[in-house]
Amino acid sequence: MMWLCQVFHDDLSGRREAVSDAITRCGRLLQQTTSEEADDIRARLTAIRDQADFVLRLSADRLTALEDALPIATHFAATQNDLRAWLDEVAAEVRSIDVPQNASSEQIRKVLENAKVHFRLFCIRKVFSDCVA
Numbered sequence: 001m002m003w004l005c006q007v008f009h010d011d012l013s014g015r016r017e018a019v020s021d022a023i024t025r026c027g028r029l030l031q032q033t034t035s036e037e038a039d040d041i042r043a044r045l046t047a048i049r050d051q052a053d054f055v056l057r058l059s060a061d062r063l064t065a066l067e068d069a070l071p072i073a074t075h076f077a078a079t080q081n082d083l084r085a086w087l088d089e090v091a092a093e094v095r096s097i098d099v100p101q102n103a104s105s106e107q108i109r110k111v112l113e114n115a116k117v118h119f120r121l122f123c124i125r126k127v128f129s130d131c132v133a
Contacts, residue, residue, distance in 0.1 A: 005066055009059045019052045
């Protein structure tokens with residue numbers, strides 16, 4: 001996507017140069033004429049040049065903003081993928097917790113200890129994800 005924006009900006013830059021060349025040629029032709037419309041045409045050419053400069057500046061600003069945002073978005077996507085994988089693991093662990101109906105107190109204690117470990121890991125990861133967000 002970023003390369004497409006760069007190509008678009010480069011194309012705009014090339015078109016801006018073509019507009020500038022055309023305006024320069026028109027200016028030379030206007031110097032050779034004595035028409036009363038020459039001043040109006042010069043004003044319009046100046047407006048066109050200003051508009052082309054403005055569009056190129058906007059394109060450069062947007063390209064810079066996208067270049068600045070790309071590392072942030074990449075980091076966010078990687079973090080989101082890590083969190084999603086981790087949450088899938090935790091969900092699988094939670095689904096695997098099974099306490100038999102006639103479980104002994106020792107079996108229940110082991111299940112609870114396992115659940116506490118997972119809960120601590122979850123809290124640690126939550127603090128990390130809150131800091132990233």
